[in-house]
Amino acid sequence: MDDKKRNTTEPLIIAGTEIKRGTSVNIDMPxxxxxxxxxxxxPIHVRRARKDGPTLFVSAAVHGDEINxxxxxxxxxxxxxLKLTSGTLILAPMVxxxxxxxxxxxxxxxxxxxxxxxxxENGSLAAVVAHxxxxxxxxxxxxxxxxxxxxxxxxxxxQIRANLEDDETTELAKAFGVSVLMNSNLRDGSLREAxxxxxxxxxLYEAGEALRFDELSIRAGQRGILNVLSTLxxxxxxxxxxxxxxxxxxxxxxxxxxxxxxxxxLRKMGDYVEKGDALxxxxxxxxxxxxxxxxxxxxxxxGKQNIPLVQKGDAMFYIAYFSEEDEEIAENIQxxxxxxxxxxx
Numbered sequence: 001m002d003d004k005k006r007n008t009t010e011p012l013i014i015a016g017t018e019i020k021r022g023t024s025v026n027i028d029m030p031x032x033x034x035x036x037x038x039x040x041x042x043p044i045h046v047r048r049a050r051k052d053g054p055t056l057f058v059s060a061a062v063h064g065d066e067i068n069x070x071x072x073x074x075x076x077x078x079x080x081x082l083k084l085t086s087g088t089l090i091l092a093p094m095v096x097x098x099x100x101x102x103x104x105x106x107x108x109x110x111x112x113x114x115x116x117x118x119x120x121e122n123g124s125l126a127a128v129v130a131h132x133x134x135x136x137x138x139x140x141x142x143x144x145x146x147x148x149x150x151x152x153x154x155x156x157x158x159q160i161r162a163n164l165e166d167d168e169t170t171e172l173a174k175a176f177g178v179s180v181l182m183n184s185n186l187r188d189g190s191l192r193e194a195x196x197x198x199x200x201x202x203x204l205y206e207a208g209e210a211l212r213f214d215e216l217s218i219r220a221g222q223r224g225i226l227n228v229l230s231t232l233x234x235x236x237x238x239x240x241x242x243x244x245x246x247x248x249x250x251x252x253x254x255x256x257x258x259x260x261x262x263x264x265x266l267r268k269m270g271d272y273v274e275k276g277d278a279l280x281x282x283x284x285x286x287x288x289x290x291x292x293x294x295x296x297x298x299x300x301x302x303g304k305q306n307i308p309l310v311q312k313g314d315a316m317f318y319i320a321y322f323s324e325e326d327e328e329i330a331e332n333i334q335x336x337x338x339x340x341x342x343x344x345x
Contacts, residue, residue, distance in 0.1 A: 012046070012048065012055075012088060012140060014027055014029065014044060014046060014090075014136050014137065014140070015027050015028075015029040015030065015044075015136055019046045019048055019088075020048065021048050021049065021050050021051075022048060022049065022050040023048055024045070024046065024047045024048070025045075025046050026043070026044070026045050026046075027043070027044040027045075027046065028041035028042070028043060028044075029041055029042040029043075029044055029132065029136060031097065031128070031129055031132060032125055032128050032129070034108075040097050040098065041097070042092065042094065042095065042097055042129075042132070042133070043092075043093060043094060043097075044090065044091070044092050044137065045077055045090075045091040045092075045093075046088065046089070046090050046091075047084055047088070047089045047091075048084070048087075048088045048089075049084035049085055049086045049087055049088070049234070051085060051086040051087075052086060052087070053085075053086030053087025053088070053232070053233060053234055054086075054087045054088075054142045054143060054232045054233075054234060055087060055088040055089075055090065055140055055141045055142050055143075056087065056088070056089055056090070056141060056142065056143045056144065056145070056228070056229065056232065056234065057089075057090040057091070057092060057137055057138060057140075057141045057143075057144045057145075058072075058073055058076070058089070058090070058091050058092070058144070058145045058146075058147065058225055059092040059095050059133075059137075059144065059145070059146050059147065059191070060072065060073050060092070060093050060094065060095070060146075060147040061093065061094045061095055061096050061097075061099065061100050062095045062096055062113050062114050062146065062148070062191055063096060063099065063105045063106075063112075063113070063114060063148065063149075063210070064094075064096040064097075064098065064099015064100045064101070064102065064103070064104050064105060064106070064107075065099060065100075065103055065104055065105045065152065065210040065211050066105070066147075066148050066149040066210050067100070067149075067210075067211060067212075067213070068147065068149045068207060068208040068209075068212070068213060068214055068217050068218055068221070069093070069147025069148065069149070069205075069221070070093045070094060070100075071213055071218050072147055072218050072221040072222050072225070073091050073092075073093040073147070074093065075218070075222050076091065076222060076225055076226075077091060082226075082235065083235065083236070084229075084234055084235060085233070085234065085235055085236060086233055086234055087232065087233075087234040088140075089229070089234065090137055090140070090141065092133070092137060095113065095129070095133055096113045096129070098125070098129075099113070103211060105151070105152070105210065107125055107126040107129070108125060109124055109125045109126060111124060111125070111126035111127075112126070112189075113126050113129060113130060114187075114189070114190050114191055115187070115188070115189035115190065116129075116130040116189055117130045117134060117189055117190060117191050117193065117194035118130060118131060118134050118194040118197070119131030119132075119134060130191075130194075133191075134191075134194050134195075134198070138191070138194065138195050138198060138200055139198045139200070141195075141200050142200060142201070143172065143200065143201050143202070143203075143228070143232065144195055144200055144201070144202045144203070145202070145203045145204075145205060145224075145225060145228065146191055146192065146202060146203070146204050146205070147205050147221060148204060148205065148206050148207075149206065149207060149208040149209055149210050149212075149214075149217070150206070150208065150209050150210060150303055151210055152209075152210045152211065153209070153210075153305060153306050153307040154209060154210075154303060154304065154305050154306060154315075155208060155209040155214070155269060155303065155304060155306055156206040156207055156208065156209075156217075156302065156303045156318075157179075157180060157207070157269045157270055157300075157301070157302040157303065157333065158178045158179075158180070158205070158206075158207040158208075158216065158217050158220040158221070158336075159178060159179075159180040159181070159182060159205075159206050159207065159302055159320075160173045160176050160178055160180070160181050160182070160203050160204065160205055160206075160224075160246075161181075161182045161183075161184035161203075161204040161206060162181070162182075162183070162184060162202065162203050162204060163183070163184070163186070163196070163201075163202075164181060164182075164183040164248060165183065166201065168201060169201045169202075169203070171231070172201065172203055172228055172231060172232075173203055173246065174246045175227050175228055175230075175231040176203060176205070176224035176225075176227055176228055176246075177220070177223060177224050177227045177244050177246075178205075178207075178220055178224060178244055178246065178336065179244045179245065179246060179247060179329060179332045179333045179336055180246075180247060180249060180300070180302055180320060180329075180333075181246050181247065181248045181249065182248070182249045182252065182320065183248065183249075184204065192204055203228070205221055205224065207220060207221060209306060215341060216337055216340055216341050219340040219341070220336070220340055223340070226238060244332055244333075244335070244336040244339075245332050247322050247324055247329050247332070248322070249302075249320035249321060249322055250321055250322060250323055251320075251321050252299075252302070252318060252319060252320040252321060253296075253318075253319060253321075254315040254316070254317070254318050254319075255279060255293060255294075255295065255296065255315075255316055255317040255318075255319060256313055256314060256315055256316060257282060257293065257310040257311065257312055257313060257314045257316055258282075258291055258293065258312060259282045259290040259291045259310075259312055260282075260310060260311045260312045261282040261283050261284050261285075261290050261309075261310065262282065262283050262284070262285065262308055262309060263280050263281070263282055263305075263308040263309065263310055263316070264280060264281045264283065264308070265279070265280045265304070265308070266278050266279055266280055266281065267279045267280070267301055267304075267317065268301070268304075269301055269302070269303070269304055270300065270301060270302075270330060270333040270334065270337070271300070271301045271330065272298075272299075272300055272326045272327050272329070272330035273295040273298060273299060273300075273301060273319065274295065274298045275295055275296065275297045275298050276294055276295065277294060277295045278292050278293070278294055279292075279293045279294060279295055279301075279316070279317050280292070280293045280316060280317070281293075282310060293316060293317070295317075295319065297319075297321065298321070298326055299319040299320055299321040299322070299326060300319065300320050300322070300326055300329055300330055300333070301317055301318070301319055302318055302319070302320045303317070303318030304316065304317050304318065305317075
């Protein structure tokens, strides 16, 4: 890895605070005041080594109800063994502070912050927050890891989404150490798109469910960040641990409900399914079975709806399709779970 992407001889200044080499600083970056005249700040932690090297940011809660990432960053901050040997680490546990306060995915103006980049200095609330984070944090960085979860009532298996057509990004995605990698197109207005325009390579980590802590997702995320820091030469290599074999999904799709009713799931996350396998039964309130939801082709369940109620057309199971043997991938996913949660398997 090329460890000198940016001009690191210049001072690093975030929200008017200069962070010198060999120091750690907590910054409360001012955002937009509420109409109650309450000032809202974005908390940022910056840690710099004395030695020159890459600059990496880790962000969470761009969607305010996706709180798994907040806990991942909290645990990274609390690691007494984390010593940067080179470069700069910027941790932003709550990008959408407003959403976290309201336990909401969105900003108070109902805009999706992850569709508001690059934003503007004088635009909407979402545009101002996006612009501030992009200019004060992201544009300083060579790399970034953006932490997400599934939406409300939906869970995602730990997975990395990234531009896997870029060799360096693929190397980092594999180093992260989860079983499922997905080549993901850039979305208009997303942080990942804006970062790409600033020549910042991004990994998007998806794991768990909104408004819930999921221990497997948290541990896999924490380990993945440390793996990336090690690969970039920013920390000493941790003692050798078994790392999940990464598999790149060619395509993926949702299997949707063909009836409205009550759900009895027959498959769980990480399961290997073949074409025609029953995924769930949908029944009426009067006990009648309305139909069975089946897999359209073989793959691995990497996302699912958790609430046992569906309307016709609702997305229920997210299945990824690979060129490798699906059974082998499912076994690898199970091994990762056993390694990270040995007492719960």
